[in-house]
Amino acid sequence: MENIERIAQLYPVIMRVMGRxxxxxxxxxxxxxxQYKMLLTIYxxxxxxxxxxxxxxxxxxxxxxxxxxxxxxxxxxYRTVDEGNRRQVIIYTTDKGEELIRDLRRxxxxxxxTLLAKxxxxxxxxxxxxxxxxxxxxxxxx
Amino acid sequence: MENIERIAQLYPVIMRVMGRxxxxxxxxxxxxxxQYKMLLTIYxxxxxxxxxxxxxxxxxxxxxxxxxxxxxxxxxxYRTVDEGNRRQVIIYTTDKGEELIRDLRRxxxxxxxTLLAKxxxxxxxxxxxxxxxxxxxxxxxx
DNA sequence: GCAGAATAGTTCGTATGCCGAAATGTTAGT
DNA sequence: ACTAACATTTCGGCATACGAACTATTCTGC
Numbered sequence: 001m002e003n004i005e006r007i008a009q010l011y012p013v014i015m016r017v018m019g020r021x022x023x024x025x026x027x028x029x030x031x032x033x034x035q036y037k038m039l040l041t042i043y044x045x046x047x048x049x050x051x052x053x054x055x056x057x058x059x060x061x062x063x064x065x066x067x068x069x070x071x072x073x074x075x076x077x078y079r080t081v082d083e084g085n086r087r088q089v090i091i092y093t094t095d096k097g098e099e100l101i102r103d104l105r106r107x108x109x110x111x112x113x114t115l116l117a118k119x120x121x122x123x124x125x126x127x128x129x130x131x132x133x134x135x136x137x138x139x140x141x142x
Numbered sequence: 143m144e145n146i147e148r149i150a151q152l153y154p155v156i157m158r159v160m161g162r163x164x165x166x167x168x169x170x171x172x173x174x175x176x177q178y179k180m181l182l183t184i185y186x187x188x189x190x191x192x193x194x195x196x197x198x199x200x201x202x203x204x205x206x207x208x209x210x211x212x213x214x215x216x217x218x219x220y221r222t223v224d225e226g227n228r229r230q231v232i233i234y235t236t237d238k239g240e241e242l243i244r245d246l247r248r249x250x251x252x253x254x255x256t257l258l259a260k261x262x263x264x265x266x267x268x269x270x271x272x273x274x275x276x277x278x279x280x281x282x283x284x
Numbered sequence: 285g286c287a288g289a290a291t292a293g294t295t296c297g298t299a300t301g302c303c304g305a306a307a308t309g310t311t312a313g314t
Numbered sequence: 315a316c317t318a319a320c321a322t323t324t325c326g327g328c329a330t331a332c333g334a335a336c337t338a339t340t341c342t343g344c
Contacts (some may be wrong), residue, residue: 003258003266003267003269003270004251004254004255004258004266005251006270006273006274007254007258007266007269007270007273008167008250008251008254010270010273010274010277011160011163011164011167011273012179012182013277013281014160014273014277014280015160015164017276017277017280017281017283017284018153018156018157018160018280019200020200020280020283021153021280021283022153022157023200025150025153032330034329034330035329037154040154049292051291051292051293058158058161058162058165059330059331059332060331060332060333061292061293062293062294062295062296062331062332062333062334063330063331064293065293065295066294066295066329066330066331067329067330069294070329085291085292085339085340086292086338086339086340087291087292087293087338087340088291088292088293088339089292089293089294105150108150109146109150112146112149112150113146115283116146116149116283118282118283119279119282119283123279124145124146124149125145126275126279127145127149127279127280128145128149128152129272130271130275130276130279131148131149131152131153131156131276132148132152133268133269133271133272134159134269134272134273134276135152135155135156135159137261137265137268137269137272138156138159138160138162138163138269139155139159140260140261140265141159141162141163141257141258141260141261174299174300174301176300177300191321192321192322193320193322201301201302201303202302202303203322203323204302204303204304204305204323204324204325205301205302205303206322207322207323207324208300208301208302208323209300209301211323212299227310227311227320227321228309228310228311228321229309229310229311229320229321229322230310230320230321230322231321231322
């Protein structure tokens, strides 16, 4: 079969298993996966203007603003006006948010460990290799 | 870095690009991606009991029932009671639904073609190979 | 320096998607 | 016949998403 068709065919298969992995690995978390991604993005950057956050997460500004609302209500982040450009809002993690993200990261890695322990060492290697290749090639499409 | 950590790190990266691909490839479709997946699942099987549909799509029965409602309202599928087991509901595609799914499939493959044309032949091969490997390995985890 | 454009964010209405609990109907087991 | 198990639907509730309309701020051109 032609490459393109094969890719079109495999896409939903991959998404299905990736979704399954997510639900296993993020099982029992206090945050949804999307909230986790947002908090992680802010945490990794130290702080993040809202418009950049929306771009990184590939969602509309309005959606990003609403998600930030929820994270603020949960006490994990806070907003400040950028004094250098008062139109802009910068999001920071609170101490509580940073603590959470560290805990979650640890837990997630542990869950991956448990999940992937079912695979022979060789397949783990191939998995990492495929992940790296995907990230590399698909990254160039953006 | 340890395999597990690398996988945990790459997962969101992959999901991000895969999401980007979805939004490009399914751009301008009359159905959401989830609706497309559901319609495709029914189409590929010819017909599908609701409970199987929910299992395949990895969603709760109640969610599946609601999604079927929407597809019924759009005129793409219909429900019938299984006379062999009157508790069970079987979903069928309508002619309109089948026509749509064939059109969408064609359009989607075309969009993949345009998108992936940016990649050198060699990277296309590597991409297919990685997809195959992922599908194979992750499939064993289920 | 000021009018109008551009930028950044928020709020609102609407829709999808998702879940669990409760209710309904159907079948199977004893 | 009674009860348990099964299949589905409906309901309430929440997260996510978008675009449109609105406010506030900054930039640009004249």
